[in-house]
Amino acid sequence: MQYLEGRRYVVMAIFLAVALTFGARLFYIQVLDGSYKLAADRNTLQRIVQVPYRGLIYDRNNQLLVQNTPVYDLMVVPREVKQLDTLRFCELLSLPLEEVRESLKAARSFSRVKASPLVQNLSTPELAAIQDNLIDFPGFSIKARMARSYRTENMAHALGYVGAITPAFLENERFSKYMPGDFLGISGLESFYEKQLMGRRGVQYRMVNVRGIEKGAFRNGEFDTLSIAGQDLHTSIDIELQKYGEMLMKNKRGSIVAIEPKTGEILAMVSSPGFEPSVLTGKGMGNRYMALLNDETKPLFNRPLMATYPPGSVFKVVNELVALQMGVVTPGTAFDCNWKLVRCTHRHEYPSNVGIAIKQSCNPYFYQVMRAAVLRGRSTNRFEDARLGLSEWRRKVMAFGLGDKLGVDISQEKKGLVPSSDFYDKRNGYHRWNYRTIYSLSIGQGELGITGLQMANIMATIANRGWYYTPHFVRGIGNGGPLPQYTVRHTVGVDAQHFEAIIPGMQAVVDGRGGTGSNASLLDVGISVAGKTGTVQNRHGEDHATFAAFAPAEDPKIAIAVFIENAGFGGSSAAPMASLIIEKHLRGKIAPWRGRWEEWLQSPAERFIRRH
CATH class of the missing domain: 3.40.710.10 (DD-peptidase/beta-lactamase superfamily)
Known part of the structure; x- marks a missing residue:
């Protein structure tokens, strides 16, 4: 009888220990640790970064040399890609199969849950071909952005060019504000005056439901910031x-x-x-x-x-x-x-x-x-x-x-x-x-x-x-x-x-x-x-x-x-x-x-x- 009484206390102690463990864990999660709240917020909040217009470049007589034009990138979230019909996808974009596979591999390497560019600078026919069929390819979306275009055929060395930021750039503290997929000046004036041309990014927070459908601004836009366009450059070049x-x-x-x-x-x-x-x-x-x-x-x-x-x-x-x-x-x-x-x-x-x-x-x-x-x-x-x-x-x-x-x-x-x-x-x-x-x-x-x-x-x-x-x-x-x-x-x-x-x-x-x-x-x-x-x-x-x-x-x-x-x-x-x-x-x-x-x-x- 005494033996059974001892076993009862042991069982009670085990249950009490388990209860205390769960209680302590719940207290930590709900009171001390904010990561779960942050994760829950992320399921209901969408952070949208607004990339500002890059500054324009003029000659000494105010003739426009470099401007911004809209281009489109095909973005992918690898985790959301389901049963991809790769052959049809490649036919729509007129891309080699190996190139698409390499791009998908690079996107997974970057992040399985974040969007990254799969194909950049889509032409108008390519955009039309893929956009009408995008519903058949979950995990893919079109992102519009502004790209550089030139009103002159001259002075290429001085003007320089803009390109996608590389991992080597991202490791440099000077480019800490940039994100993968961003563009920056690589050479010429585009590079030297990057700080003046790039402007300042803006951020908008939007409420979304579990399906990702937008439900309006978060707290009436209290935490939103406006983007500021880059400054124009007026050159001395004739x-x-x-x-x-x-x-x-x-x-x-x-x-x-x-x-x-x-x-x-x-x-x-x-x-x-x-x-x-x-x-x-x-x-x-x-x-x-x-x-x-x-x-x-x-x-x-x-x-x-x-x-x-x-x-x-x-x-x-x-x-x-x-x-x-x-x-x-x-x-x-x-x-x-x-x-x-x-x-x-x-x-x-x-x-x-x-x-x-x-x-x-x-x-x-x-x-x-x-x-x-x-x-x-x-x-x-x-x-x-x-x-x-x-x-x-x-x-x-x-x-x-x-x-x-x-x-x-x-x-x-x-x-x-x-x-x-x-x-x-x-x-x-x-x-x-x-x-x-x-x-x-x-x-x-x-x-x-x-x-x-x-x-x-x-x-x-x-x-x-x-x-x-x-x-x-x-x-x-x-x-x-x-x-x-x-x-x-x-x-x-x-x-x-x-x-x-x-x-x-x-x-x-x-x-x-x-x-x-x-x-x-x-x-x-x-x-x-x-x-x-x-x-x-x-x-x-x-x-x-x-x-x-x-x-x-x-x-x-x-x-x-x-x-x-x-x-x-x-x-x-x-x-x-x-x-x-x-x-x-x-x-x-x-x-x-x-x-x-x-x-x-x-x-x-x-x-x-x-x-x-």
Whole structure:
């Protein structure tokens, strides 16, 4: 009897323990843990994210360049897909079976309960085909969104493109506000100004029943937030000038950069070969991108920012300005055209001053100018003299924005190279090089490398007599101005009087009798051009042609640099091309008698190489 009584207590204890466990668990769920309430709310609440309109992009004359157009994505919630007739589904969308299977696998990997895009950028016929049959495919839905479209066929490198966010982006804290399936700027202005263009998302909460049917706003919209559209970008680009430059550079490799000197605003930036911006939009964009990437002409390569070349004779004006500021030469200093020092490409009279030397692009003259700046009679140790002198010379040259990024408002900009003493120490050995090792820098050759943007900025600096604003594309964001860094004036540390000393020589290059850039003259339409030609040695083939200038010389409104690969002498090809761009910008039209230049310059570069 006592044994049975003991068993009864044991059973009672078990039941009591179970009851206490359930009671404690219920207390925790109902009072302490809010996750079940949150899950219940999620069954009755639907959170709808409103993606704002992306800001538009205009040119300097308020011509619309980039806009938003509605597109449609086919979304899928993997858990809700039941007995999918895959064959019929693929036929409706005209998609390969394997592609659909891979997309479904990726959607399941992302989430089985959340919607993710299965097919993006549906065309109108595809949308019509699937929408009428969507009832037969549970788990699939159509989502409308806005996508980028272009009102221009030009300036693809500068505008950039928008693409779907990748897992690598999502891991970056900078993109913490984005979600899978979102789109963002990948390159160009779209990327640099992503924060301004994207706007701010809005959220709406809607009550739904167990079948997902909407029953109205939650608490009369108390917790809803409105989306805020992105800010528009007003660029400094003259799209008609850009179009004209791209036409002239057709069939050639190279770049054109045109800047308004007084503001640093970029008027045109041409990279050739190029592509149309619409190529990187819509369905099949990935395949088209890979085709561009594998194209041997490298159309994705942004030459004005990424291609670095020796500047050739254009650099002689920088070399002269540095020497004038250092006081080692004067505007009247004369040097012999001594071919024993370096070969001169032009036979001419004795250079009696800097103006004649610039006009005739005398190599021995500028060899001796740089030698005076670097050596300065420091000591009897020619190795140490060259080492110390080059370091000082380099600092003054880099003040012109060379050897480092200027900071333009799109990515991919390269620094270029102004070689240092350490550079030559590493290559040749300490105290194993002297001025004869580096003299080619004096004429813009050797290890020196600059971009097309830097070359145009040099001309803007000379036009301003010693200062520049960082070149930029965007002159206004929304109703405001440019970003603060583009309103800071940079001085190069050379007195204005020295610029006045070299500008007459640059005018003589174009407008003087026998000048190397006479093909750029616009005196017949009343425009004085100051410029400098360049022919860049190329060990892999024909020389490259360069020409850099500003106009009108007395009140500059445009600074320009033209670089054409394998086109020979700068005065024969790059100079006339620059003159057409200048005339187009300043007059809005081209004089009829210069129509022959247009036709000739549109031929491949090899056809207008002129040899001695």
